[in-house]
Amino acid sequence: MPPPVLVVFCHLRWSFVYQRPQHLMSRLAGRWRVIFVEEPMRCEGPAHVEVRDIAPHLQVLVPHTPIAVSGFHDDQLAALQTLLEAHFTAAKLHVDVAWLYTPMALPLVNAVRPDAVVYDCMDELSAFKDAPRQLRQRESALLKRAAIVFTGGPSLYEAKRRLHPHVVCLPSAVDAAHFDATRLQAGSPHAAAVDRLQGNLPRPRLGFFGVIDERLDTGLVAAVADAHPEWAIVMAGPVAKIDPATLPRRPNLHWLGMQAYERLPYLLAGWDVALMPFALNESTRFISPTKTLEYMAGGKPVVTSPIADVISLYGDAVEVTDGPQEFVRACERLLTETAAERAERRAAMALSVTRFSWDFAADTVHSLLSQVLRLSRPVAVVGQLAAETRATPLAAAGGQRS
Template structure:
């Protein structure tokens, strides 16, 4: 049920401490971050969640989500605190009958109130979707960051204005990150301060799959044969035909598919006695499911939606101690293709053969040590720390540019006034010679400003 929420009451004063996982009040040392995302905070744990949780250690973080229609005649913000993560998710509610212009104006007003009430100084604006730049682009910011985690224009149902809005965001951004090297290669000429940050991993979290010795989750318990699994959003990026053929080729294998269904009709999903669609699972549950798998799968379709992806699950699967079989995703090949524990295959027979080889590796051996050596160099903690350093540099550079612009404006004003004041000075000097109308103050002021304009 929609509830009227008063923004000043909901949004904490910027001087209040943020409550983090430890339960202790921590006063943020950095500027407030307003993160604009096309993903809900509590949907699936992906790149935004990993990074913003870590930024919340030193910043107040507001996670500004896409709007939802409501029956109320006035717009408002739903306030969803996630104390364990240290962030506050904000869900705009807009009258469902509003047109696009009204929606944009309403969002602009809600954002302006948020900044006025809850930001001590200019915030950092952090974008995961360019579409929110339409209403947020005019906000005065300490820095503007675009973390391009996906090529959203290639996704199903992408807004036709997305490319145009991304270009506008690129022009305003002080700092741009990409979610992988393929995206970086595609966009590196569009900004002079752009940096690739491929998917990282919380190895400790997924390492639990290696040590798990308890009972299997109830809906996975009792499955026969070796188990091949996938977790993630089930959408147009999956090759459902490949999965259907694979299940048919290996009827004695069990295939477990975890995750919410998005942008596709559930009726499109292949069905069979060895195909198990178990629905969405929380981030905390994933290692328990992964522990029961023999091989982890990434059966992605090769299309525009997957052209630039850098799947987070690749290092997660490896951290869980499971060999991986994937279709030919560019960033998977680039980063992990040389590992014995990662196989790349295309058509169903080749994919099935690759699964056989992965199964023969087992859950220990040289392949795992090789994978661990690679994983030791990547982590979300390291990625966030590197991003934080670049953000600090961007904030300082933006302040310096603003100061220079203000000085240039002042110098320009002085230069524009100088000819007029020089004429005033000449007139005053003429009057000084004849006596009446003498104005030494004007003479001095003109002299000072004229001198100042030449420095």
């Protein structure tokens, strides 16, 4: 029997930073036939759908239209509906579940006619820079239609749990083996590429990887670089939604651009401290950074701004600071920690890492989606599970193993 079909509508491209959507969907593929629908790209000719085979049972669809506006914009909807209806009809595919990462794609659900709809609220998109004005209204409609809602962390869980009867907290997790420094291959092409990028930089090295956008406190980054000109500050990631010209420039501040997921463990292995210099604004109020666990899986001490989910999930394993002076002092302490302090910190980090795995998160999702499909009135069982997780959502659905 062929696997059920899971169609994913996502505002992030598959080839962008490798994060929650890629981790979950690559692990569900096989048990499900995953079809990942990206936002449209502009083309000069007739509208069409580009099909990319990523892995067995995992396919990416990229709509191309001559329409100038970006994203799942209202002006794109008619063309996208026509393209998707034609594609799924020609492929003779029955869609079992439509999975939405953005409420803006909700009108396209009708084009694929799924048996059930799922909303994975990994971020509070309405708080991000340049958020569509219709987003809040469309999310309200999605919450009415979804059989189940997943949230990317406890802050979003608290924000959404009163808006829908079946909300499950599914915090972002980690592929610990990928970041384990003992598994790195010294002679690999990734090791060579990273050596070219940072091999000549002095120690200590302090680093960040991730999207560089309005969530990053660039003033804080500059303050750390200015406090210790002898430190090498490595910033790896694509710049999005902000002008690269506004990024601070210092001799000891190195902006490396976007790096492949396969390179990140090699970058991390060459750092002495891992940084999370986030701004405190509406766009970071609900974030649950995946990089926290990735840093810890690589064995690196973490210094962070006071992000709510980081504190509630990993507060005993990271250095939480408030303001540039505290941030710099925390970096100084970690660079001079004793062997005993290092061992204690690593034990706390290892405990956090073992609690949250992408494999377990995907198993949780698969179990819930399978019940949605099996039962004639699926929301009853999903509601029962959600009720059980509501009191202790992290232990039940966040990746913790007993």
